Amino acid sequence: MSIPALKINNLRKVYRRGTVAVEELSLTIAEGEFFGFLGPNGAGKSTTIHCVTGIAEPSAGTIEIFGLDSVKDYREARRLVGLCPQEFNVDPFATPRQIVDWMGGYFGMPARLRKERIDMLMEKFDLVAHQKKQFRELSGGLKRRVVLARALVHDPQLIILDEPTAGVDVELRRVLWRYLAEINKDGKTILLTSHYLEEVERLCRQIAIVAKGRIARLGSKEEIAGGPGGLEQAYLVATGAEADHVAGQ
Amino acid sequence: MQAKPPLGTNWIGLHTMVRREVSRMMRVPIQAFIAPWISALLFIFIFGFVVGGRITHIGGHRYLEFVLPGIVMMNVVNAAFLQSSSAIYFSRFIKFIEETLVAPLSYAEMIAGSLSVVVLRASVTGIGIMLMGVGFGATHVESWPLFLFWMVSVSAVFGLLGIIVGLWSKSFEQLNMPVVFFLTPLSMVGGTFNTVEMLPEWLRWLAWANPFFYFINGIRGSMIGFDETPPGLGIGLTLLSLLVLGLTVWRLYAKGYGLRE
Structure with a gap:
């Protein structure tokens, strides 16, 4: 059996002020997997990624x-991982090429x-015309492209994308989907968090739904999204939001 | 997955940290270099031509000759502290410190990367002031090895202190506190403008208890050969400070203090 790309065992994260962000979280992602990591805001997705x-x-x-x-x-572990974080944690005065x-x-x-990798990524994410501008001068979508290119520059084996398409236009979203599908086909393992369920359904083969710091549901896309109401219904049930959702209708 | 060869020292990563910090520093050349050089020129003018002429020689040296090494040291200390504390604090504030946290850099490499630029900035500042002094015929360097030792070691001491303050600070107000309450007062009373003998007897212990006194005397000794401290004491204290601060900073990095959530 091959070594998993990511194996988390009983992860617990308590912040200094006592907030329990992640509790007894365990999951295994096989090499070459495209894994969707879903959950509401504050569920513990980003904290888990930060711990990894x-x-x-x-x-x-x-x-x-x-x-x-x-x-x-x-x-040794970190050089195998590429992270595209949710926030723009970038020197705002640097240029995309420098970053x-x-x-x-x-x-x-x-x-x-x-140089070879940067040229390829600038081309791929349509950043050539913007590569010498300061990061702070770029639009939200362009900023997102820069942090994506930064995550991929060292050709990592495990790519972690924390809401990579938040705030980006349809065009880039499709470019990114195509690129991610392509590199996943080449053997890269991808962990994706997103609030766009159709994105997760389109790309991922395995899905975990997190609620209140714990894994609420874990399985293949078919197992989770195959029931009545699809992935959205499964998500609402797993996160305990179903009752509120129904009440709101 | 293909196995990657084991990691030795990440020289490219270290070089990249230096490149990034130099690029950041060169965005503010007036703040980094021009401001301390202009302030040193004003000191040279006042102590050389306005006040200096009315003060008798100290230890066989003109007053400007006596004061200039202290001015060099004050600027080296400020440049080193400001470079490291602001670099760490700014990168924490904007969160781009995460770029180095997710990278395969050891703590020693992260610290060495920051300190190299600190030493570079402080040395360029200090040597620039020394050269101005030479240009005005107000100073010379008696011992280059000692001069460079003081320049590099004191920059590293205050670079390490700056890292600690940069990690500790939670606001710009806190970041500036050590400069206002410690660095400026201690450097002013650390023997820049006077010898210990010029102080009243009951106050002399304060000079001996002030670490700046040893740094200023050390560099003064290397420049004009006038040093009030026992031979080797200043060097020993400086090396000890480097060791203690270096271990403290390494420990803080290893614990993730101020760096990791």
Whole structure:
């Protein structure tokens, strides 16, 4: 059996002020999987992603990335992961080219390889005309493209996309879908969070629904979205929002 | 998945940290270099031509010669502290510090990357002022190895202190507090403008208890050969400070203090 791309065991995250963001969360994502990670705002999706990528410190539990412990072997584990975060955590005065180039550099990519990858990504995400502007001058959609390019520059094996299409136009969304499907076909593992259920249904083969820091439902797309009402109904039931939803109608 | 070779020192990552910080620093050249050089020129004018002529020699040196090493050191300290504290705080505030947290960089590489630029900025500032002094015939360097030792080691000490303050601060107000309450007062009374002998006897202990006194005397010794401290004491204290602060910063990084959620 091959080593899973991501294995989370009993993850718990409690913030300093006592807020329990994630509780006993366990999941395994096989290599090459396209995994949808759904849940309402504040459910613990971003916290889980932050624990996986090193932005947050897990309070308990273990995280393995391709068999590497994300705390003990953090350097080896991190070079296998690319993160496109929900927020624009970028130097606003830097240019898109600098931002992507610096990230490639942090991952130890030599200059020539960086240039090739950056040229390809600038082309792919239609950033060539904007690559020398300051990040703060770009529109929301262009900013999103820059952080996507930054996540992909080092050609990671596990790509984590935290709401990558929030606030982007239909055109980019389709470009991104095509690109993600393409790289997933080439063997990259993708973990995607999104509030667009049709996006998850279109791209993902496995789905987890998180509510109040715990996994409420986990299974294949067919298992979860195959019932009456489809993925939306399954989501509302799993997150406990069904009653409110019905009452609101 | 193909296995990747084990990681040694991430030299490209380290070099990238330096490139990024240099690029950030070069966005504000007036703040980084021109402002301290102009303020040093004003000091040279006042102490060399306005006040200096009316003050008798100190330790066989003209007053400007005596004061200039202290001015160099004050600016080195300020440049080092401001560079590191603002870089860390700004990157935490905007959250782009996460770029380095998700990357395969060791804590030592992250610290070394920040400190290299600190030393660069502080040294360019300090050497610029020293060269102005040489241009006005107000100073010279007696021992280059010692001069460079003081420049680099004191920059690193205050760079490390700046990192601690940058990690601790939760607002711009807190970030500026150490400059207002510690750095400026201690450097002013740290022997820049006077010798210990010029102080009343009951106040001399304050000079000996002030770390700036050793830094200022050290660089003064390397420039004009006038040093009031026992030989080796300043160097020893500086190396000890580097060790203690270096270990503290490394520990803070390892614990994720101010860095990780």
